[in-house]
Amino acid sequence: MSLSPSQPAKVVVACVDGAGRSQMAVAFFNALADPEHARAVAAGTRPASRVHPEVVAAMNETGSDLAHVRPRPLTPELCEGAALLITMGCKEQCPVAPGARSEDWPLADPRGLEPKDLRPIRDEIRRRVSELIQRERWGNRALSPP
Numbered sequence: 001m002s003l004s005p006s007q008p009a010k011v012v013v014a015c016v017d018g019a020g021r022s023q024m025a026v027a028f029f030n031a032l033a034d035p036e037h038a039r040a041v042a043a044g045t046r047p048a049s050r051v052h053p054e055v056v057a058a059m060n061e062t063g064s065d066l067a068h069v070r071p072r073p074l075t076p077e078l079c080e081g082a083a084l085l086i087t088m089g090c091k092e093q094c095p096v097a098p099g100a101r102s103e104d105w106p107l108a109d110p111r112g113l114e115p116k117d118l119r120p121i122r123d124e125i126r127r128r129v130s131e132l133i134q135r136e137r138w139g140n141r142a143l144s145p146p
Contacts, residue, residue, distance in 0.1 A: 009038040009138065010081050012097055015088035018044020018071035020055045020110045022088060024122055027064040028129040034139025038083075043074035052111050058118045062126075086132075103132075 011029060013022040022042035029040035051066045059066050072078070079085065079097035089106030096102065105128055110118045133139065 008036055009083040009136070011038055011040040011084045011086065012043060012074070012079055012082045012100070013040055013086045013088070014043045014045065014074050015109075016045050017048040017052070017109075017111065018042055018074070019048035019051045021105075021107055021121070021125060022086075023051050023055060023066055023069060023071070024059060024110075024125045025086065025088075025105075025129055027059055027066060028062075028126045029133070031064065032130060033133050036139075038133070038136070038138040041078060042069075042071070043078055044071050045074055047071035047073050054113060054115070054118055055110055055122075058110070058115060058122050061119075062122070084136075 013025045013029070015022040022044065026040045026042040029038075033039070048071050051069050051071065056066045079100065082097045082100040085097040085100045085102045087102065087104045089104060089108075105125075107124060108121055110121050113121075
């Protein structure tokens, strides 16, 4: 669902810290989606001060540098005009974005995990993002495997 070539669909990806799953999803989304069709932003309901170091390391393996990304709070302004809100299994803390469709991806929190345990979460996020982009016809650019 693209609004128009001049107005790409906005996807908001939210988790509690905004420092793990949502950051991975947004990095993959913005690498795969055609920016004329859709763009994604990450946010947290209680954002951390930085992206989790283990997430930065896991994403570096895919060529995505999240070292300088700072989590931001999920606000009504950030959600304004969103076509889709994806939450990451935050249960009762899951936010809403008025006017946006919503999906929940109940995935484990990667904070504090060893690389061998974090990689499957990262790869599942990449798979879901790729499927979403294909399903919505937001254009799918090639992304090399981890």
